[in-house]
Amino acid sequence: MMPSKFLLIVLAITGFMQSALAVSVGEPAPIVTLPSLTGDADVALDQFRDKVVYLDFWASWCAPCRTSFPILQSWQQKYQEQGFTVVAINLDEDKDAALRFLQHYPVTFTTLRDAQEHWAEVYAIEAMPTSFLINRQGVIHSVHSGFTETGATALEQQIQQLLRQP
Amino acid sequence: MKIMLLLCLIALFGCTQVKPWQRDRLAAPQMAFDTDPLETELRQHSAFSKEASSGGYGGGGGGCGCN
Numbered sequence: 001m002m003p004s005k006f007l008l009i010v011l012a013i014t015g016f017m018q019s020a021l022a023v024s025v026g027e028p029a030p031i032v033t034l035p036s037l038t039g040d041a042d043v044a045l046d047q048f049r050d051k052v053v054y055l056d057f058w059a060s061w062c063a064p065c066r067t068s069f070p071i072l073q074s075w076q077q078k079y080q081e082q083g084f085t086v087v088a089i090n091l092d093e094d095k096d097a098a099l100r101f102l103q104h105y106p107v108t109f110t111t112l113r114d115a116q117e118h119w120a121e122v123y124a125i126e127a128m129p130t131s132f133l134i135n136r137q138g139v140i141h142s143v144h145s146g147f148t149e150t151g152a153t154a155l156e157q158q159i160q161q162l163l164r165q166p
Numbered sequence: 167m168k169i170m171l172l173l174c175l176i177a178l179f180g181c182t183q184v185k186p187w188q189r190d191r192l193a194a195p196q197m198a199f200d201t202d203p204l205e206t207e208l209r210q211h212s213a214f215s216k217e218a219s220s221g222g223y224g225g226g227g228g229g230c231g232c233n
Contacts, residue, residue, distance in 0.1 A: 061190040091187035120187050128186050 023123055025142060029055065029134045032119050037090050037098060037111040046138065048085055052162045053134040056088040057120060060101035062128040068147040069105035075159065076109045082163045083136070089114050091128075135162050 023030060032045040032055070045053070056072065058065040072086045086109035092098040095113060102111065114120055123132065127145035133155070135141045141162055144155065184192060191197065200206050215230060 057187065059187055059190060061193070093188075093191065117185070117187065120185070125186055128189070130186075 034112040064147040
């Protein structure tokens, strides 16, 4: 067997050749349907159509998420009347950890739970947190990995810009 | 040789990529090399002091390891 062929097989087996599932900017956001983290009702992303949605994938152990949640909550309150909403998808293995996190960082926006990690795969999350800014037509406007207070200013400007669009 | 190669290949099936949202599991206590870092530290200190003269841990003074 040729060495290069052998290498290829090894790579294939170890799973480094991942299929490109990633969603991308300018394409419609896949319609997430998940149970609520705090309640029982299922929530589907298309019920927020004609709203600007900040779709956030987070976990309780993720340090930048501790920075993001109070800021996201402030945006939710500031812009919800203009048609903005945060949808936060939890990826914790342990649901109780997520609920404890919410006790420390209380929020009023929608929190969902992706226990099967299915939507994290579909959205090809590469960092925690990863967020998707979705416009009123349900199209992904931008993708953000991580969260910092300094980066939040630019994000807020993007949200304001999207809110001005019909 | 071929069998060894095959075994290695089979073992590779056990490999997996840790997804970004699973990284908390790497920090779980059961993932640590050492179950009790403090005890290891104390034992190391004692062993270091007693074995320093025979080499292996670099320099060091020797003695009882009481300090």
